[in-house]
Amino acid sequence: MNNANSLYQYGTLAMLVPGLFEGTLPLKELLKHGDTGIGTGDGLDGELVILNGVAYQINGDGKVNELDDDFMVPFGDVHFASFEHLANVHALVKMEDLEEKVSSKLDWNNVFYAVKAHGTFKSVKTRSVHKQDKPYPTLVECAHKQNEFEAEDVEGTVIGYFSPQIFNGAAVGGFHLHFLADDKSVGGHLLDFEMVSGDIKVQKLDELVQKLPSSNDDFMKHDFSNDDIAGAIGEAE
């Protein structure tokens, strides 16, 4: 049943744009489809990192919590880890350059793939947001309320996905990366980093299993035609 080429996505990025943040899937259901991934909680309650089948939340204060099975998620991306080694890092590489290097080395721009980079980071800059209440604000309004966290000389893991541009809206076209420190001192949605040593692994995913929350009335009744989805993803993600 475990397909190492398959990315399971619950919910869509487009859904988050107008503020459809309600958690509709328990974590234990999400974890049936992968042991590695990223996501967010009910009400956009923090940023999630899933490694080796264990899910962590980096909440709006930057605190890292291990999550219970019944934690509810509105959006998550998971897959079963079966990474291949791509490159070692020996000298300082910034986030943007790492993305560029991975992308040009792989030539996988038309499929999905997972990226995992573990090592030492001279600096890391992340963000997370506090749980929002109904009526939910929009994703862009939340982005303005987000908290940013910075850390120096930290060991940790970058984990996330590359999605082809035609899936921008369903997912984030391009890279969507989260971070978790080995000592759980910092994490979140990655804004920037400087990696100085470690290794970069990748996993090609030529199948997307896109599950939509069809039992959620707010989602089913929402009219997306006036939402600037690509614009909001560009601004907020």
Added chain:
Amino acid sequence: MNNANSLYQYGTLAMLVPGLFEGTLPLKELLKHGDTGIGTGDGLDGELVILNGVAYQINGDGKVNELDDDFMVPFGDVHFASFEHLANVHALVKMEDLEEKVSSKLDWNNVFYAVKAHGTFKSVKTRSVHKQDKPYPTLVECAHKQNEFEAEDVEGTVIGYFSPQIFNGAAVGGFHLHFLADDKSVGGHLLDFEMVSGDIKVQKLDELVQKLPSSNDDFMKHDFSNDDIAGAIGEAE
């Protein structure tokens, strides 16, 4: 294994836009993921209709052929039929009005769904195209070479899918419908029809399994950034 909520899509519409028409999946593999659906053949070789596990091709001459298991496809949408009755047709309804009626009655604009309408058609207008050779033309160039077929007073089946707008590019946002006459006298990609009696069935599909042809070099190496995907789908589909 058979998930009645799942739409399996092999290839993307975006892929067809610049002319990536090479058939990379044998029909027998596609049929493992559904017994009902639509698609096209290697080199854009006709329009496919799959009903009850049997695949038919309407070729560029409008002739209907039952297909072998080893027929290769670049693009196909299939699911396992488990339709529910939506409405009966008692009076003349045009294609556009039927789409509008189905869409407004269901309120399923944010998920995928299958549509199957069987009955009597006062008129049917379809298209299909001859198999193209390499170097392949673009989808829009093919649309200009397509053959159109018209029939009157014919019994047959409309089969196809509705996809949410954020998946336009991966799929056809909105309706993508094919036709096959009961007596196999006519069929193809639907351009228009007037249905006078019969029934309309639908099946909600809240999961898309999107498989990409990652072993096809032409696909993997193509730069989609200059292709006007939405424009071409609007013009050609």
